[in-house]
Amino acid sequence: MDVRDTYRHNVLTSGHRACSGCGEAMAARMVTDIIGPDAVYINATGCLQVFTTHNQQSAWQAPWIHSVFANAAAVASGVEAAMRANGKDTPVVVQAGDGGTFDIGLQCLSGMIERGHDVLFVCYDNEAYMNTGVQRSSSTPHAVRTTTSPPGRLSEGKHHLKKDVISIIAAHQMPYAATATVAYFPDLKAKVEKAMSLKGPRFLQVLSPCPLGWNHDAAQTIQVSRLAVETGLFPLVELEHGAVTGVMRLARQRPVEDYIKLQGRFKHLFGSKGGAVEIRHLQALADARIRRYGLLEADTEWTTDTANQVQRRGRGGYARVSKGESQ
Amino acid sequence: MSRLSFEAGSSVAYHTGDWRILRPVYKDKWPPCSQTCPASEDIQAWLALASDDQWQAAWRKLTERNPFPAVMGRICYHPCELSCNRKHLDSAVNIHGVERYLGDLALEQGWRHQPLNKKQQTQQVAVVGAGPAGLSCAFQLVRRGYPVTVFDARSAAGGTLHSGIPAYRLPKNILRREIDAILALGIQLHLDTRIGEQRSAQSLQEEFAAIFLAIGEQQPRIYTGNDQSGHSIMSGVDFLRRINQGEPVKMPRHVAVIGGGNTAIDAARCARRLGAEVTVVCPQDPHGTQHGHPGAEMPASFEEVIQAEAEGVRLSYRLGVSRLVRSGEHLSGLQVARVDQLHDRHGQFAPKLFEGTEEFLSAGLAIFAIGQEVDWHGLERLRDSEDSNILIGGDAAGKPRFAATAVGSGYQAAMSIIACLTGIPPVYEQHEKAEVSINDLNLSYYPQSVRQEGGVVADRLHDFDEVITGLDKTAVTHEAGRCLSCGVCFQCDNCWHFCPDAAVIKQDAGYEVDNDYCKGCGICAQECPCGHIDMVT
Numbered sequence: 049m050d051v052r053d054t055y056r057h058n059v060l061t062s063g064h065r066a067c068s069g070c071g072e073a074m075a076a077r078m079v080t081d082i083i084g085p086d087a088v089y090i091n092a093t094g095c096l097q098v099f100t101t102h103n104q105q106s107a108w109q110a111p112w113i114h115s116v117f118a119n120a121a122a123v124a125s126g127v128e129a130a131m132r133a134n135g136k137d138t139p140v141v142v143q144a145g146d147g148g149t150f151d152i153g154l155q156c157l158s159g160m161i162e163r164g165h166d167v168l169f170v171c172y173d174n175e176a177y178m179n180t181g182v183q184r185s186s187s188t189p190h191a192v193r194t195t196t197s198p199p200g201r202l203s204e205g206k207h208h209l210k211k212d213v214i215s216i217i218a219a220h221q222m223p224y225a226a227t228a229t230v231a232y233f234p235d236l237k238a239k240v241e242k243a244m245s246l247k248g249p250r251f252l253q254v255l256s257p258c259p260l261g262w263n264h265d266a267a268q269t270i271q272v273s274r275l276a277v278e279t280g281l282f283p284l285v286e287l288e289h290g291a292v293t294g295v296m297r298l299a300r301q302r303p304v305e306d307y308i309k310l311q312g313r314f315k316h317l318f319g320s321k322g323g324a325v326e327i328r329h330l331q332a333l334a335d336a337r338i339r340r341y342g343l344l345e346a347d348t349e350w351t352t353d354t355a356n357q358v359q360r361r362g363r364g365g366y367a368r369v370s371k372g373e374s375q
Numbered sequence: 376m377s378r379l380s381f382e383a384g385s386s387v388a389y390h391t392g393d394w395r396i397l398r399p400v401y402k403d404k405w406p407p408c409s410q411t412c413p414a415s416e417d418i419q420a421w422l423a424l425a426s427d428d429q430w431q432a433a434w435r436k437l438t439e440r441n442p443f444p445a446v447m448g449r450i451c452y453h454p455c456e457l458s459c460n461r462k463h464l465d466s467a468v469n470i471h472g473v474e475r476y477l478g479d480l481a482l483e484q485g486w487r488h489q490p491l492n493k494k495q496q497t498q499q500v501a502v503v504g505a506g507p508a509g510l511s512c513a514f515q516l517v518r519r520g521y522p523v524t525v526f527d528a529r530s531a532a533g534g535t536l537h538s539g540i541p542a543y544r545l546p547k548n549i550l551r552r553e554i555d556a557i558l559a560l561g562i563q564l565h566l567d568t569r570i571g572e573q574r575s576a577q578s579l580q581e582e583f584a585a586i587f588l589a590i591g592e593q594q595p596r597i598y599t600g601n602d603q604s605g606h607s608i609m610s611g612v613d614f615l616r617r618i619n620q621g622e623p624v625k626m627p628r629h630v631a632v633i634g635g636g637n638t639a640i641d642a643a644r645c646a647r648r649l650g651a652e653v654t655v656v657c658p659q660d661p662h663g664t665q666h667g668h669p670g671a672e673m674p675a676s677f678e679e680v681i682q683a684e685a686e687g688v689r690l691s692y693r694l695g696v697s698r699l700v701r702s703g704e705h706l707s708g709l710q711v712a713r714v715d716q717l718h719d720r721h722g723q724f725a726p727k728l729f730e731g732t733e734e735f736l737s738a739g740l741a742i743f744a745i746g747q748e749v750d751w752h753g754l755e756r757l758r759d760s761e762d763s764n765i766l767i768g769g770d771a772a773g774k775p776r777f778a779a780t781a782v783g784s785g786y787q788a789a790m791s792i793i794a795c796l797t798g799i800p801p802v803y804e805q806h807e808k809a810e811v812s813i814n815d816l817n818l819s820y821y822p823q824s825v826r827q828e829g830g831v832v833a834d835r836l837h838d839f840d841e842v843i844t845g846l847d848k849t850a851v852t853h854e855a856g857r858c859l860s861c862g863v864c865f866q867c868d869n870c871w872h873f874c875p876d877a878a879v880i881k882q883d884a885g886y887e888v889d890n891d892y893c894k895g896c897g898i899c900a901q902e903c904p905c906g907h908i909d910m911v912t
């Protein structure tokens with residue numbers, strides 16, 4: 049056990065091989081430390097699985113299973129049923145990338161929810177198949193450059209739109225589905241805690257910037273995450289039994305250019321006529337999401353400003369680890 | 376551990392730190408407020424303590440450099456606020472409001488200054504002048520165990536704070552109580568003792584191991600035009616001193632005050648309170664209708680000018696006196712004329728009047744507030760001495776004439792005296808903290824918030840009661856909490872939360888980077904709200 053830090057457990061500890069500045073590593077570190085070590089984690093294939101379990105070295109300090117790419121939710125269903133059969137209520141948590149959620153993992157996930165398994169499914173959404181070298185997924189936003197949606201004479205990057213997976217999941221009439229992102233830690237924390245307080249299938253989609261695949265400066269991971277929200281491109285919402293029950297209001301709306309100009313995956317849009325059209329298209333998509341969820345006028349104290357505000361001596365973190373626990 | 380290890384176990388065996396090019400370093404910086412505070416107060420530190428309800432600790436931190444918070448919170452022109460980083464976000468922190476509150480609270484609670492060490496030194500130090508410079512120096516020395524004797528020619532301590540600044544800006548009892556708290560550390564004070572008259576400079580040199588001359592600029596510069604003898608002419612400092620000593624001064628109906636500095640404005644506001652119609656004849660234009668931004672031209676504080684105008688003082692700008700007009704002994708008024716340029720070719724202040732623009736200004740009293748000079752009478756041998764144990768500070772050293780500058784100069788003098796007496800070089804200028812500018816901060820973490828101001832008493836012309844009321848506790852907590860903590864960690868946890876590699880370790884006091892694992896992404900430095908983290912090679 050690594051107990052360098054007594055202020056949290058470090059369920060996902062140091063020495064993992066994620067790229068410098070990885071948003072997925074950051075998101076998983078936050079989520080698993082909020083849940084704690086007393087849970088069973090099932091990980092679909094993808095960056096998180098590969099970079100945390102390299103050369104037989106594990107960065108996990110909790111029970112952790114690698115399923116295959118498609119079946120993480122099915123494995124979790126089995127683990128949860130086995131726990132129940134043995135009279136245990138150890139929490140079961142799935143972690144998967146967007147490929148393992150939106151695409152190849154979707155039918156197992158749908159089945160798990162439909163059968164009502166008591167499992168939290170966390171999708172770290174980095175908007176492409178990153179581990180295999182940045183191929184487009186159904187989560188990749190419109191007009192993005194990936195290795196399989198290269199811009200050129202005939203295209204301005206990915207033609208199709210980002211799949212609205214949260215609506216698909218929520219349509220299962222399940223207890224809790226929410227979106228979150230790394231920039232707003234208090235919001236992420238509240239959502240994980242809420243999810244853990246409920247029974248039945250629950251789902252979190254955590255936007256996790258990828259410096260390699262999004263081609264942004266490693267130091268900008270949080271800024272990119274924050275701008276995804278502030279532009280309206282990635283609304284932070286909560287849905288219970290299919291209905292929207294909470295949104296984070298935007299204290300102000302920022303133009304999508306602020307967001308996309310930090311990222312090389314949108315670079316081809318600047319300086320061309322076709323690109324300008326796509327930027328306007330992205331702006332229209334952001335505007336539509338803002339209207340759909342009422343992000344500018346929602347009647348809530350919870351805004352991008354209050355969620356960002358820092359406090360002397362922090363805003364709370366994780367359960368503390370007593371030194372006696374070290375081994 | 377080799378990169379291709381196949382030994383099963385924890386990933387902590389693998390040190391990702393060697394991927395790194397840059398490495399984060401935690402470093403306290405010196406914020407712009409403190410850079411501009413003439414007394415070099417650690418403003419960020421005491422604001423942090425105040426926002427944390429640690430009132431006494433805040434007062435102690437403040438008084439390390441400035442034993443006059445209740446005074447300074449009232450009369451300092453607060454240049455710190457002009458440079459406060461918060462102004463780029465909404466408006467500067469009301470630093471002087473919090474300072475004043477802490478000073479008043481200390482007086483109310485009777486908090487006492489503590490000596491810094493128990494050790495008593497034997498070498499005696501003399502301080503000439505009990506103004507802010509002299510008392511600041513004495514305070515620093517006596518806290519460090521040196522026996523100090525302060526001499527002043529006047530019968531009350533405080534220097535110009537007492538004799539110059541009127542009570543409606545600085546109530547006398549506030550000044551007196553703050554001085555008493557300083558003296559209570561065990562300073563000998565000899566009032567009514569002018570060095571060079573009641574006691575010789577030479578006797579001081581014989582008796583004391585070091586001397587600090589903080590004699591201020593007490594000698595009014597005199598009007599050199601026609602017919603300056605006779606009645607109805609007074610200097611600004613003499614006029615203010617008489618009022619501050621409680622002497623009755625009879626006012627004619629019309630009073631003219633000549634000058635563009637703070638003394639002129641103070642004299643005008645006092646004359647107004649004594650019932651006169653007051654016109655200030657000043658060569659400069661405070662509102663900058665012709666040049667620059669408001670307040671730029673005039674040496675007087677712009678806030679004071681606004682107050683004076685609100686009280687009905689008439690300001691006639693860009694005018695100069697061409698001669699005094701008398702009928703017999705008595706002054707009937709001034710002949711004034713338009714001023715052309717203010718400065719001569721060498722940049723010296725020398726307003727030139729336009730011929731043919733003369734007008735008459737009725738006045739039964741003319742108060743000339745056209746500057747002061749140092750009165751070296753009887754102190755020449757000390758002034759001209761080359762000895763390193765004789766120092767000159769405050770206004771007498773020709774520093775910018777602010778009370779806080781005098782306080783800062785007193786601190787430096789004390790440090791130099793100790794250096795001279797011990798032979799160990801002074802330590803005061805050696806904080807090697809880097810500056811921190813607005814570009815080093817991440818403003819996304821600080822929401823906008825409205826600055827709280829002290830109130831202004833509306834009905835104020837019939838007495839010398841204080842005009843500006845202080846902030847209450849709620850407002851003070853609010854203002855202290857508005858400080859961005861520029862360059863100084865306030866344990867917000869951002870770096871700790873955001874490090875993707877769990878390389879920031881949280882400790883009971885602060886954080887540490889574990890260089891075995893830090894990949895050098897720079898997120899911690901980028902997301903530190905206050906610019907406390909540097910990325911270095």
Ligand SMILES: Cc1cc2nc3c(=O)[nH]c(=O)nc-3n(C[C@H](O)[C@H](O)[C@H](O)COP(=O)(O)OP(=O)(O)OC[C@H]3O[C@@H](n4cnc5c(N)ncnc54)[C@H](O)[C@@H]3O)c2cc1C
Binds near residue numbers: 503526528532533775
């Ligand atoms: C009218 C007026 C208003 C002002 N308002 C402000 C303001 O609002 N804010 C601000 O920051 N600054 C203000 N100032 C400036 C400020 O008061 C001075 O910069 C400050 O007081 C200088 O401090 P000091 O200790 O150097 O000298 P002083 O305060 O002038 O003290 C010098 C002392 O030395 C004594 N002394 C002189 N010669 C001898 C001697 N030979 N022997 C013994 N004692 C001697 C004097 O009696 C006096 O008490 C004002 C100045 C004036 C004149």
Ligand SMILES: Cc1ncc(C[n+]2csc(CCOP(=O)(O)OP(=O)(O)O)c2C)c(N)n1
Binds near residue numbers: 118
């Ligand atoms: C059935 C199957 N197809 C393909 C792969 C190859 N593969 C491994 S990881 C990965 C991409 C994972 O992408 P995503 O789920 O988005 O996670 P990320 O790496 O982006 O975190 C792919 C295609 C596989 N392991 N299994």
Ligand code: SF4
Binds near residue numbers: 099179
């Ligand atoms: S490719 Fe992206 S998601 Fe994968 S480790 Fe690197 S930064 Fe993280």
Ligand code: SF4
Binds near residue numbers: 409460461857859
């Ligand atoms: S915000 Fe605080 S630390 Fe920064 S300049 Fe203003 S008072 Fe000083």
Ligand code: SF4
Binds near residue numbers: 399875
């Ligand atoms: S966030 Fe972590 S890995 Fe990145 S520079 Fe800071 S300490 Fe190093």
Ligand code: SF4
Binds near residue numbers: 865904
């Ligand atoms: S990010 Fe917060 S906790 Fe870390 S150094 Fe900066 S102020 Fe301190």
